[in-house]
Amino acid sequence: xxxxxxxxxxxxxxxxxxxxxxxxxxxxxxxxxxxxxxxxxxxxxxxxxxxxxxxxxxxxxxxxxxxxxxxxxxxxxxxxxxxxxxxxxxxxxxxxxxxxxxxx
DNA sequence: CTCTTGACCATGT
DNA sequence: AACATGGCCAAGA
Numbered sequence: 176x177x178x179x180x181x182x183x184x185x186x187x188x189x190x191x192x193x194x195x196x197x198x199x200x201x202x203x204x205x206x207x208x209x210x211x212x213x214x215x216x217x218x219x220x221x222x223x224x225x226x227x228x229x230x231x232x233x234x235x236x237x238x239x240x241x242x243x244x245x246x247x248x249x250x251x252x253x254x255x256x257x258x259x260x261x262x263x264x265x266x267x268x269x270x271x272x273x274x275x276x277x278x279x
Numbered sequence: 280c281t282c283t284t285g286a287c288c289a290t291g292t
Numbered sequence: 293a294a295c296a297t298g299g300c301c302a303a304g305a
Binding site: 184186187209214215216217218221222225 | 299300301302303
């Protein structure tokens with residue numbers, strides 16, 4: 176249980192939980208999480224967009240299918256997100272991550 | 280309840 | 293490789 180008194184739906188809760196389970200040094204794609212939860216990628220993205228709370232949700236570990244960071248809407252922008260990931264051991268090449276290597 | 284919108288994805292041009 | 297289109301599901305107005 177990561178989220179306490181936050182008013183969210185069950186579907187969103189599942190998404191946040193799944194994101195929070197991503198191991199350090201790994202990343203996951205919206206679509207992958209979505210499939211795992213039986214929903215669509217848009218829903219996952221939307222869920223994170225509405226709750227950009229980095230302290231509870233490691234949204235910096237969530238990338239799109241290309242392995243590119245989508246966080247221009249998030250906290251410090253792509254730069255900060257990239258820095259955090261590199262700090263965890265994720266390697267970027269040209270603003271992109273090799274999902275076949277770092278994909279969860 | 281209907282309509283719009285979106286941190287996406289796959290496919291086609 | 294970049295752009296356009298359609299599909300997807302859930303939330304909010």
